[in-house]
Amino acid sequence: MVEIVLTAPATEMSNHHGKEFLGFGTCSPPTVIPSWFIKTFFYPKVKCKNGEVTQAPYGLRKIESLLIDAGFDVVTVHPYDIEKHLDEAKVVGISVMDPLGFGPVSVTFSAILGGDPSTHIEFINLMKKIEPYRKRVKVIVGGAGAWQFEWNEYWKSKVDCIIIGEGEYVVVVDVFRKALRGEELPKVVKGKPAKVEDIPTIKKPSINGLVEISRGCGRGCRFCSETLKMKRDIPIEKVVEEAKVCVRETKGVILHAEDVLLYGCKDPKFVPNEEEVLKLFRAVKSVSEYVSVSHCSLAAVVAKPSLVEGINEIVGMGERISMFGVQTGLETGSPRLMEKHMHGKCLPFHPNEWCDVVESAFSIMHENRWIPAATLIIGLPDEREDDVIKTIELVERLREYCSLIVPLIFIPMEVCALRRERLFTRENFRDYHYELMAVCMDHNIYWIDRIFKEYFKGYKNFLIKLGYWAFSRWIKKNWEKRRKELKITIKNMIGG
Numbered sequence: 001m002v003e004i005v006l007t008a009p010a011t012e013m014s015n016h017h018g019k020e021f022l023g024f025g026t027c028s029p030p031t032v033i034p035s036w037f038i039k040t041f042f043y044p045k046v047k048c049k050n051g052e053v054t055q056a057p058y059g060l061r062k063i064e065s066l067l068i069d070a071g072f073d074v075v076t077v078h079p080y081d082i083e084k085h086l087d088e089a090k091v092v093g094i095s096v097m098d099p100l101g102f103g104p105v106s107v108t109f110s111a112i113l114g115g116d117p118s119t120h121i122e123f124i125n126l127m128k129k130i131e132p133y134r135k136r137v138k139v140i141v142g143g144a145g146a147w148q149f150e151w152n153e154y155w156k157s158k159v160d161c162i163i164i165g166e167g168e169y170v171v172v173v174d175v176f177r178k179a180l181r182g183e184e185l186p187k188v189v190k191g192k193p194a195k196v197e198d199i200p201t202i203k204k205p206s207i208n209g210l211v212e213i214s215r216g217c218g219r220g221c222r223f224c225s226e227t228l229k230m231k232r233d234i235p236i237e238k239v240v241e242e243a244k245v246c247v248r249e250t251k252g253v254i255l256h257a258e259d260v261l262l263y264g265c266k267d268p269k270f271v272p273n274e275e276e277v278l279k280l281f282r283a284v285k286s287v288s289e290y291v292s293v294s295h296c297s298l299a300a301v302v303a304k305p306s307l308v309e310g311i312n313e314i315v316g317m318g319e320r321i322s323m324f325g326v327q328t329g330l331e332t333g334s335p336r337l338m339e340k341h342m343h344g345k346c347l348p349f350h351p352n353e354w355c356d357v358v359e360s361a362f363s364i365m366h367e368n369r370w371i372p373a374a375t376l377i378i379g380l381p382d383e384r385e386d387d388v389i390k391t392i393e394l395v396e397r398l399r400e401y402c403s404l405i406v407p408l409i410f411i412p413m414e415v416c417a418l419r420r421e422r423l424f425t426r427e428n429f430r431d432y433h434y435e436l437m438a439v440c441m442d443h444n445i446y447w448i449d450r451i452f453k454e455y456f457k458g459y460k461n462f463l464i465k466l467g468y469w470a471f472s473r474w475i476k477k478n479w480e481k482r483r484k485e486l487k488i489t490i491k492n493m494i495g496g
């Protein structure tokens with residue numbers, strides 16, 4: 001009898017067709033884009049064997065590992081199958097990224113398209129399934145989006161315990177043990193940063209082979225949830241061990257850190273430690289044919305362009321791999337806002353050099369087939385018209401570099417240093433904000449065909465590829481035909 005069931009909303013229990021980037025699509029509300037399309041193309045159900053998922057969100061795999069090491073029997077299942085396990089279960093642990101739709105991507109998509117993001121809809125669907133068993137089953141939530149419960153009393157009351165922060169520091173095992181004994185649980189538990197030696201290795205594959213190489217960041221941007229965590233690097237042996245676990249089920253490995261290029265970096269000016277990073281890549285490459293990266297900072301690219309080239313050589317860029325899609329933060333074109341809210345993000349450069357750093361990084365990445373998916377922030381505290389105009393000018397400078405640029409609305413998350421600041425709402429939108437959104441969209445439309453071609457090169461599932469191709473055509477045609485109207489539409493939706 002398995003008393004602990006682990007799961008996550010269906011939007012997270014998917015490998016997004018093996019294309020991690022497509023996970024962003026799960027933040028779309030089913031309004032303009034129909035629900036069936038979002039489900040089919042952005043979060044198909046992950047494969048299951050003997051009732052268990054074959055891949056699960058990385059954070060959930062860590063929790064699973066902690067509980068197994070502590071001697072508990074655990075089963076990790078897809079939310080659509082959870083009812084089969086609830087007759088016997090005493091505790092359900094749910095990993096959440098964006099359960100209530102307060103994440104920056106969801107808020108932005110919902111502001112433009114109207115409606116609830118799919119992430120929130122799938123969380124509600126999951127809770128509905130558990131509801132009939134709630135007298136007997138305790139519900140514990142945790143993960144990167146757990147802070148969102150602090151903003152909604154209704155949903156806070158619907159769960160037994162919310163774990164915010166890292167789970168390794170005794171927290172998780174204690175809470176689950178108490179839950180199994182039927183004891184009353186504290187409503188909110190705040191986990192402290194774990195020591196590297198207390199972080200367990202995962203025992204089963206994560207979604208798309210994601211493996212954490214560093215935790216925390218250290219640059220200290222005041223709008224970011226990583227601000228409050230210190231940076232720790234996971235030893236190479238542990239990374240390789242996890243990579244081996246993943247490739248049993250996934251095509252390759254995605255090395256994850258807030259900045260992959262800063263692995264092993266101890267320099268206070270954040271100049272990458274080239275030797276350490278290349279050593280890591282070589283080690284992972286020895287166990288996985290395909291190695292890619294999740295995030296990097298633009299400043300690190302410019303500080304060590306040779307590192308980008310060195311990584312490309314190891315992974316076989318242009319041969320085995322056609323491109324890297326890398327998430328990064330462009331944030332703003334305003335040196336004043338850089339200085340005020342994210343001074344450390346520019347290091348080893350100065351905030352006054354930020355626009356040049358961004359352009360140089362885009363240029364280096366373009367030449368090396370690294371395609372940035374760069375986010376910028378609309379509505380940072382104390383933002384002025386002049387700051388937004390500088391950002392528009394910067395985006396225009398980047399036109400010749402293959403990339404996606406995604407504007408996101410500032411959210412004062414509970415876990416960041418700006419949490420006491422005001423929420424940027426529709427009333428705060430001005431004409432120059434719409435102009436910024438339109439300029440970003442122009443940029444993305446300009447590159448959409450090339451990105452589609454590179455991203456799906458060698459992709460075998462013809463129907464899915466065709467669906468995405470049709471989708472990209474639809475976006476492009478609509479934007480080209482109705483740019484002016486769409487700008488008014490965005491304005492009406494956000495302003496109305």
Ligand code: SF4
Nearest residue numbers: 217219220221224258
């Ligand atoms: S560099 Fe990125 S991860 Fe690090 S604090 Fe800034 S926004 Fe957060």
